[in-house]
Amino acid sequence: MDLLKERIMRDGQHLGNGILKVDSFVNHQVDPLLMDACGREFARRFAQVEATKVLTAEISGIAPALTTALHLGIPVVYARKTKPITMPDQVFLTLAPSHTKGRMVELIVSPEYLASGERVLIIDDFLASGATILGLVRLAQAAGASIVGIGALIEKTFEGGRAALAPVGVPIESLAAISAMEGDTITFAN
């Protein structure tokens, strides 16, 4: 998706060690018009999978997942990393490594909002190693839901996430696939 790639070229910063800083339009400051365009594009690419719910992980998945859900006209659930007092005692919980926090985090979904029979579209900001998204896959499977698609704004193809997610057997879409980052040079796949 050219709009996102151009923004990454202009405002993304390679901090070294495979870390791409997109804090000015995705992760801390958010460009809502760009997120809306990305949500519209995900809705177009996943129009045929008949999703009934979008699933993401707090925090930075919320913006693209919300705009995707808006364009599909279905609810979005964001997995919590701490269990709020409003959540029932019995929950779906899994552990996933956090790339930016350098430790394992919990991903928690209430059974109230993820049920058997749901058709789940997973949307996140990054597809890197795939570990967070695999955590969301496990939560959906624990709920007896079907996973029907996986979308990420930005894929780092050199971290192997697409191969890790292949066994899920669903379409995987990224809007900007980065094949290499060297110094200030960001190279897109294809």
Add this chain to the structure above:
Amino acid sequence: MDLLKERIMRDGQHLGNGILKVDSFVNHQVDPLLMDACGREFARRFAQVEATKVLTAEISGIAPALTTALHLGIPVVYARKTKPITMPDQVFLTLAPSHTKGRMVELIVSPEYLASGERVLIIDDFLASGATILGLVRLAQAAGASIVGIGALIEKTFEGGRAALAPVGVPIESLAAISAMEGDTITFAN
């Protein structure tokens, strides 16, 4: 705003101790069409304040702040509760009590995205005691920005937040103001 009040009447749950559970459409599962309508309404109510940026706190402020920013056509910044590795060492940081976590949390904004001269509209999911929003006010003031308005989806008028925020001297708008919760009965102000 009738749409939000009706949804609270239908799906909100009073859990006791002044806690209103809205996890099925705001805080865990999000109804994107409702959030979009709320964002449009905030944009209408704050059309005259000439905001240049929306400011909120992760996590549950993100959805209404994003849709408000979308309808105003300006960026949104969400204060982080933990400092990610992509953030510079020098940040704006304040402490605020978390109602749902029962402890103090940090609210952190990078000086990269909140600058002197900005006109900041603060949007959050709840206005209860006002403590989180006052934390956002302090962050904006530390940056040398002006606060031009404060909006919350749901106000609990019996927790005194509006009085606590009065010294800020800006318009305060809530889309659903709850004056009392007794058992299963939720009473709206006016």
